[in-house]
Amino acid sequence: MMKKVFGTAILLVVLSLISVDVVAKNKGAKKVPGVWQEQPIIIDGSSADWKTPYxxxxxxxxxxxxxxxxxxxxxxxVQTGDAATQLKILEGGLTVWVDKTGKQDEVTAINFPIPANYKNRQHAKDGSYSREENEPDPGPQEAVQKRIIEMQQNVKKAIAAADEYSLQGFKGCNLQFPVKAENSCGIVVRIDMDQDNELIWEAKVPFKAFYFKSKIDRTDKNRTIAICFETTGSKRPDGQATRTVRGRGRSGGFRPSIGIGGMGMGMQFGGSGNQSAAYDPNANLMESLYKSTKTWVVTGVAVK
Structure with a gap:
């Protein structure tokens, strides 16, 4: 009898520790409900098949x-309209971690783009644009406008160079692949710029490549999957101090999107290009380039 009670006590302690571990790992992760996808999404670097704004x-x-x-x-x-963040993703890469247990274990990941693929980093990392010889010194507003255009040109060049990705922790396909080549796991990734100058990253990940089984059914209703979007910031130039960009980081879903082509110069909400606020010409447009980030989200597994 005593052995049975003792064994039960040990089991309860173990289960309690596991529960505490899960809670601790999920602390800070955004929890969202699962969304059932009625029609398969075409992975082409476009947000056309997704509900927008994200x-x-x-x-x-x-x-x-x-x-x-x-x-x-x-x-x-994943989507961003901030040109410096776009450069950070294209130069430093984006790692998307996928944890089938719903914790925050960094074992299984898609690395795309691969940082080494973009070698011609020609942008000025001090936030100033590259003036031609004998070009007159522009005013602050014009300088910002020119810098934005230059950054967008660099982003487009980097997208063209983002032609490989690597996989780790998946079932039998942990190698480096050309973007348009097939792999045994059936994973597909793409990245591109849309008409609103938003960088769009997409992936299709078959459950057979990482999950407990190849198909989801009603028994998976209460399961969760943890996903992390990790970016790696570039090294800040020597002697450059950290600056704060006004207008960023507001609550209420304010989404900075720097765009040209009918949108003028400003901060857009969700990349729509219709609403703008005053832009601070003295702010360092490159500030987000130097910042490494991790965004964890725990999503439910949707069933039908």
Missing amino acids: PYYDEDAMLGYSVSNDSENLYIT
């Missing part, structure tokens, strides 16, 4: 994101 936004990382699933695939997308 439902979730990390103000610190300046990333919008969305997650959904059908019975066979997990769909993930």
Whole structure:
């Protein structure tokens, strides 16, 4: 009898420790309900198949994101309209961690783009644009406008160079692949710029590549999956102090989007390009380039 009671006590302690560990790891992670994907999403670097604006936004990382699933695939997308954050992703890479247990274990990941792929970093990391020889010194507003255009040109060059990705922790496909090549796991990734100068990152991840089984059913109703979007900031130039960019990081879903082409110069909400606020020409447009971030989200597994 005593052995049985003692064994039960040990089991309760173990279960309690496991519960505490899960709570601790999920602390700070945004918890969102699972979304059932009625029609398969075409992975092409476009937000056309997603509900826009994206439902979730990390103000610190300046990333919008969305997650959904059908019975066979997990769909993930990330979006940013901040040019410096776009450069950070394209130069330093984006790592998307996927934990089937719903904790925050960094074992299984998609690395795309791969940092080494973009070697021609020609932008000025002090936030100033590159003036031509004998070009007159522009006013502050014109300098910001020119810098934005230059950053967008660098982003487009970097997108063209983002042609490889790597996988780790998946079932039998942990290698480096060309973006357009097939892999045995069936994972597909793409990145591109949309008409509003928003960088769109997409992935389709078959459950067979990482989950407990190849297809989701009603028995998975109460399960969760943890996903993390990790960016790596560039090294700040020597002697440059940290600056605060006014207008960023407000509450209420304020999403900075720096755009040209009918939008003028300003901060847009959600990349729509219709609403703008005054832009501080003295702020360092490159500030978010130097900041490393991790955005954890715990999503429910949607079932039908």
